[in-house]
Amino acid sequence: MRYLLAFQAILAPSVFATSSVVFESLHQVPRGWTWTQSAQPEEPVKLRLSLKQQNLDEFYENLMQVSTPDHPRYGQHYEGHELRSLLKPSDEATSTAVRWLQENNVTSIRDDGDYIFLRTTVATANKLLDTQFAWYQNEAGEHLLRTMRYSVPQEVAAHINFLQPTTRFGSTQPLATRLNIMNSGETATGQSKWISAPPELKENAALAVNSSCNSTITPRCLYQLYNINLKGSSAGNNQIGYASFVGQSARQTDNSLFAQTYAPFAAGKNFSVVTFNGGINDQTSNNDSGEANLDQQYAMAVGFDVPAVEFITGGLGQLVPDGDTPNPADNSNEPFLEFAMGLLAMDNAAIPNSISISYGENEQEIPLAYATQVCNMFAQLGARGKSIIVASGDSGTGDFCQANDGTNATRFQPQFPGACPYVTAVGGTRGIAPETAVAFSSGGFSNVWPRPAYQDAAVPAYAQQMANNFTGLFNASGRGFPDVATQSVGYRIIQSGRDVGVQGTSAAAPTFNGVIALLNSARIASNQSTMGFLNPWLYSNASAAFNDVTTGTSAGCNGQSRFNGGPNGSPVVPNAGFPAAVGWDAVTGLGTPDFAKLLALAAPNVQNQGGVISGA
Known part of the structure; x- marks a missing residue:
């Protein structure tokens, strides 16, 4: 400097x-x-x-080489100083x-x-x-x-x-997260609600799932539903991380109560905090902490026993107002740039190997140069062996479905950063045997980034079919998202000392983050590299290791605000929605994870045993 x-x-x-x-x-x-x-x-x-930056073409070529399983350079990730030297x-x-x-x-x-x-x-x-x-x-x-x-x-x-800041009319006023609190709950007493499980996981994981998981999601449900029975570790500096924006901070007291109530195996486990850009680790105020608590509690539980790190980033990002957020005083654009800058400045060993982000905005609200820069920075983290996992969003095909480029054209609204091709976007499901797509799960096709080569086999047929149904409403040649999905409705968390239910793809992101943290533990134990940028692996080797979700559909563009349910003046698109389908679709991606199958692909010498279910 x-x-x-x-x-x-x-x-x-x-x-x-x-x-x-x-x-x-x-x-x-x-x-x-x-x-x-x-x-x-x-x-x-x-x-x-x-x-x-310099050498971007060379960088992206190298990124795909170290991220593609059948390439000789797979897993040969960059150190921070090497990447900075290449791109400076x-x-x-x-x-x-x-x-x-x-x-x-x-x-x-x-x-x-x-x-x-x-x-x-x-x-x-x-x-x-x-x-x-x-x-x-x-x-x-x-x-x-x-x-x-x-x-x-x-x-x-x-x-x-x-x-x-010059032409960007942002605001420094944080809003509450879009996490949906389903009920106010009861005061948490710390009494265990650890539901009894079958003695062993079965080949068909859905058959082993407790029936209560059809409406209420706890860590036990996720272990059963996604066939998880491996205990992670901190060996090789393995950590699991998550972002906290807009004034959010996970609370230590709520985390302890959650462990006592729903994850007794994690009793006494804490988490560390890193702050960027003036972020504040707030443990005492009455400010909302629901999103941060959700991220921490499920990253800790699903990814047990991988140490968790919260990254609190202060400030707000840049906003291009549109019909969804016409008043910049309502700006909740998250500070993605400052967050990514902070991570990239760290040594590889200090950066968690998987990091989830449960925040997002309409793609069109983010200035193009800003969005491109942030997406590039997420790619750099992937090249350094770090997996960036993001919530796909909670507005289905869109809330206010109108372009803000001066044309006022009716358009579906892809989400950022989910539409960035260098992150893994996680959509939402609900129910068991079978799981079904949830209507609010955002998905679609980017207007900024073209479809990446790793999607060429999975996405075009679906995109063309949807283009026939919704002519001119989306970019059928754009990057398709989400990539995968997990449960997103009925999660139990402890918030301000109360046991409450929440929903949103912001619950899906830390859940899938936990899955990847466990895979990283297994690979490190096998003297293999960390997973890094996931998508080339997901769409090739691992595509058969997901439970295909074929029922349900997303919804949106109905003239009703996702925030308060009232009319929002949006153009109405009758029957707007991307349906779940065989193979990849724009509401659940490739489907939900079968951990045992993913583990067999990622670390075949490690057995799916010794986790919290067999130890219960």
């Missing part, structure tokens, strides 16, 4: 002689915001400039950006490698970017310093991804 003082370049002529180009712009002030006044020249401005911006990119800033009298510059952070005044920023910063106010009375457009010299434009 370098700090640079600006100077007046008086000896050498400027290299920025060509005309500037408009780099980002808005056609109108975003809905929910009003221009109030021009900014004063002396007011301070802080900006982040993202530099383009060119000296020309850095020097061009720094010189441009210095020639325009920017007084404080910090070079952080992939980013340059700068502080200056409104007057200098206006001149630098050929723009006019102004103050805008939203309906909640919050004020932001923003601009409607900015320009940079062509020489600079060739080297940067974005410069923000």
Whole structure:
């Protein structure tokens, strides 16, 4: 990291002689915001400039090689310093950006490698970017310093991804998670509700599932349903991680009560916390902690006995308002960029081998350059042997099904980061014998990323069939998601000392995370690499190790808000929904995991035994 003082370049002529180009712009002030006044020249401005990385084509080729099971380089993951050396911006990119800033009298510059952070005044920023910063106010009375457009010299434009905050009207007001609390529950006493199990797992796991699991999901249900009977470990620095955003923090007291009630084998187990970007480990306030508690309690239980790490990231990400979130005061865009930056700065040994993210937004709400950068960073984590597992979303085909690009076209709404091709997206099911797709499970096809090669055998036939049913409503050649699914309804958690039921694909993500954490334990015990980027393996070797879900359908685009059930003004698409089908589908992906089969593929020398069921 370098700090640079600006100077007046008086000896050498400027290299920025060509005309500037408009780099980002808005056609109108975003809905929910009003221009109030021009900014004063002396007011301070802080900006982040993202530099383009080198060798991205080589990187993506290498990523697929180390992630594809039949390739000779499978499992030969990068160390952090190796990847940073490969991808670091060119000296020309850095020097061009720094010189441009210095020639325009920017007084404080910090070079952080992939980013340059700068502080200056409104007057200098206006001149630098050929723009006019102004103050805008939203309906909640919050004020932001923003601009409607900015320009940079062509020489600079060739080297940067974005410069923000400028045109992005986000908010720092966190909202409650979209985790759905099904009932307020009862005060948790710590009395065990560990349900008795059959003496052994059967070949058909569904036959061994307690009937209560048809409506109530506990760790015991998941072990039985998904044929899990292996105890994980911390050997080889194996850890399981999860993200906590928008002010969420898992509570130690709730975690202890959950273990006593539903996972007695984990009694006394704790979790560690890492904070990024000013995140706060809040153990005492009355703030909502439901999502973080769910993530911790089921990562710990399903992935037992792999140590759990919570990553609390402060701040909110960038928002492009649309009909779903027309008021930026309602911004719940999560700080994905800061989260990924924090992880990538760590040594490989310190980063958990599998990490779940139970947060997301409409893909179109995320600025393209921002989304592309974050997706690239998740790919980098995959190349370093880390599996990124995300909830597919809880809005089915979409809530407010209208494009925000000025056309107002009716469109299904894919989700971010689930539609990023370098994460594993987890959809939702409910019920047992058989499991069925749950209506709120988000899925579909990306408008940003094309279908990756690893999906070429599984996805096209389904996509074409759906395109015939819903002409023009989605991009049939886009990356299809979700990739897999697990139970998503009726999970019991302890929240603020109460035993409550919750639902959402935010429950599915930590569940599948636990499955992968156990596979990593088995592979480490066999002197094999960690799983890393999962999808090439899932769609080739492991596709037969999933329980195919063929009943149920997603829903959405019905003119009703997913938040309060009232009318939201969205275009209505009659019978909108992606149905479950034989093979891959856009509501449950490849299906739900059969752990014993996955284990036989990932670590054939390790037996599915010795876990909490056989030890109960």
